[in-house]
Amino acid sequence: MHKKRNIQKYLPKKYHGMLSLKLKMAWGMTEYDTALQELRKVHDWLASINQAAAESLDEGMEETLTSNRLNLPPQLRRIFSSTNLIESCFSRAGDLCRNVTHWRDGNMAQRWAARVLRDAQSRFRRLQAYSQLPQLINERKQEHEIVLQAFVFVDQKSEEGKLLRCMDGYVQPRRMR
Numbered sequence: 001m002h003k004k005r006n007i008q009k010y011l012p013k014k015y016h017g018m019l020s021l022k023l024k025m026a027w028g029m030t031e032y033d034t035a036l037q038e039l040r041k042v043h044d045w046l047a048s049i050n051q052a053a054a055e056s057l058d059e060g061m062e063e064t065l066t067s068n069r070l071n072l073p074p075q076l077r078r079i080f081s082s083t084n085l086i087e088s089c090f091s092r093a094g095d096l097c098r099n100v101t102h103w104r105d106g107n108m109a110q111r112w113a114a115r116v117l118r119d120a121q122s123r124f125r126r127l128q129a130y131s132q133l134p135q136l137i138n139e140r141k142q143e144h145e146i147v148l149q150a151f152v153f154v155d156q157k158s159e160e161g162k163l164l165r166c167m168d169g170y171v172q173p174r175r176m177r
Contacts, residue, residue, distance in 0.1 A: 003057070003060065004019065004020065007056045007057055009056075010050045010052045010053035010056060011053050023042060026039045026042055027064065027081070029068065030068065030077075031068065032065055032068040032071075036062065040061075043058060066080075067080050067081050071139075073129065073132050073135075075128060075132060076129045076132055079127055079129060089120045092119070093116040093117065093120060096116045096119065100112065
């Protein structure tokens with residue numbers, strides 16, 4: 001993972017193995033709170049060795065546990081914990097655009113980006129855990145409905161805040177004039 005490599009830059013080689021074990025153990029935990037607690041222990045350990053390494057872990061410590069916080073099933077957690085999906089897409093885009101030497105304007109760049117991403121999409125393979133995606137989507141919808149209800153409740157109490165429903169079902173505040 002990129003985060004591990006960034007931290008290793010600050011450490012002597014003799015600590016790399018121990019760092020890998022500690023991070024693997026923390027990131028392998030399923031419960032968000034216990035994983036965060038374990039990462040904080042790793043942070044304290046790093047701080048005793050090199051403060052810059054500890055600060056590197058601190059930048060985005062909670063973001064590395066997003067799949068834990070979302071309570072994803074193990075197969076989806078493995079897939080979404082990696083940046084391989086997006087890196088593959090960007091690599092394909094780079095291959096297709098590398099020979100373009102002169103971009104006329106922003107519209108041309110947008111057209112090319114859309115075309116390249118559409119071409120990359122045709123080369124995507126099915127996720128191994130694709131059958132678990134509907135469950136994930138339903139859980140997120142329920143979570144958003146709870147947030148939506150909270151927004152509506154708050155809006156009923158305010159005098160000037162009006163809420164609009166967007167096409168995708170999310171709520172955005174109306175601009176005040």
